[in-house]
Amino acid sequence: MHKTAKWRALGVAIAAASLITAACSESSSPSTENVPVVKTWKIASIQTGLTVTGKITAAEEIQVVPKVSGRIASVAVQEGAAVNQGDVLVTLEASDYQDQINQAEAAIAGAQARLREAKAGTRTQQLEQLAGTVEQAEASYQVAQNNYNRMKALFDSGALSQAELERTQLELEKARTGLNQARAQYDLAKEGPTADSVAALEAEVSRLNATLDMAKNGYANTVITAPISGVVAKRNADPGELAAAGAPLMVLVKMDQVKVEASVPEGQINQFSPGTVVDVRVASAGGRTWKGEVEFVSPVSDPNTSSFPVKIRLDNEDGSLRAGMVAEVSLQGDANEGVKVPSAAIVTKDGKQYIYTVDGNVVHEAEVSVSQMESDWATVTAGVSENDQLVINPTDQLSEGSRVIAN
Template identity: 30%
Template structure:
């Protein structure tokens, strides 16, 4: 009968057999078939170093605004008799938008024109009399004043008549029409909006430490989520004369030509101000190996990885500008760095 003691005695023996069997499975069949792992090439990903433009950028967020923007209102109070635009129309400067009831103003201008002609006729008669009668000179001066007063009244009436026709103060895009024919409007009634979107401006903040480097005309790039694959190029058109004492930043205004009409006032724009630009050897940041206060890359030469010290001149959006240690056209390792060391054989994927 099998006893518990005999089972315990066999347990170490069974474990020993299993270990021997496992070693037998993993050992090569013969010495000639033994793999030389030291000669195997490690697969890595590589990048060819090229000279590219290295731009130092300051990124910020700003809101777009139109070059010019107004609410269209009426200077006079009266009823609307005609409307000459639709929602969203593109209009030119001086284009007629709304006509107000203007019969009284037309009559006033006509009456004053008649009065002015009569006053001028009286002036001409007194001018002739003043040449022969000295007493007519005082009457001549009074009549001259009447002519000037009537002339001023006529100009005022013409201005009021002109204001009964509402026109576009500049070229641009109209907003939604807020009135209808027959509506009574005054100087507080909003008729519509008008935006000049031929140029879009954006205001953003720049830290004050960059103030000495700022100048009008600097290149500015901007993007909006509505057009993720499109970059709009503009320039700095204004630098504020004051520093914000709370944020310690200066407000900068950039202008973008908007010939396509894609940019609209109120858009949230991601901007990048280009402080400087130069040609440099650009490598992916992931290829850089920091070690204490130095930086290295693995250079590939004849299928062998060699660690090379490099000097970093700047960083920008995942790329590093290198000004010492590399030359144009060399290959460096970007992926697989933890598997290799200087002198390791490597093969580039793809």
């Protein structure tokens, strides 16, 4: 019994020691139940001057379209190919246009022959032939006249009926008409073509020459060449397909220079003007910075955003910039020197402005200088550093040294 009691007392002592150790351990570990969770925003970099965001676009982008319709005979390039101005891109079947050329040339040859004949006038042999025709018509008329005279004498003596006299008179009129026509043809041939008839034939030749020029232009337009030097960004043409006049076959882009298209707020637009040199930083291109030049500042704001479109041109000889990349455009100047931070990170106390930063899980309070405060963004000129993690919408419970959980 004595030994059992001894072991029981030892077990109680060990259990008590364990409870004391656990209690000490729990009391030595800080509790996280009352540590607030805060939303933070990180300053990526400190830049002076105005900074706006835009997108890279090609310096030139042209849709290659055919002037004529036709079936595609061949396509000389693939997507991504570099081409020079004047290089053949697409060839259309040209047999129909060649037939049009042949028809126009034949029509011109016929019209020119008629014009030469008109200008040359009637040949001597033709005039002699027409003169003979006149003589025959005169003889026929004289015979008809003599016959009528005899019949008229018989009619007057009552030996001939009225019907027979009228038939003889009709023959005389026919002979007179034939004579007049023969003389008119002879006179016309002898005088030659009129100025109006020659002018009409010359106009016909001119019209047919214009038709030939149109046919030749159509034939030439079956070969489609590159309007600029650049890269084939898109191809919509394959041999055997039908190409419609005006429908894009390819898209060419010129990428040795590129543009940045950005929007500038109304308050800063007057700091931009054509020729202004700016810094262009592209994060997806390794964070490199290029020098660019403002080439266009819109005089009209975007009705949806009230900001003004601006275009900046910069060199891209190594091809590292691609259309669609996001770029930061920085304009150096003293008027807006500072860094943009969310306005919700600024706290005003006793006439001064502060921010709260998080280092690890500890809050630090810092006074800042604000040059411009807008609804969403503030320009801070002093008191912040690169990579600072700012607390958004800090509460009155935060102070120097407070512990938080950054989100």
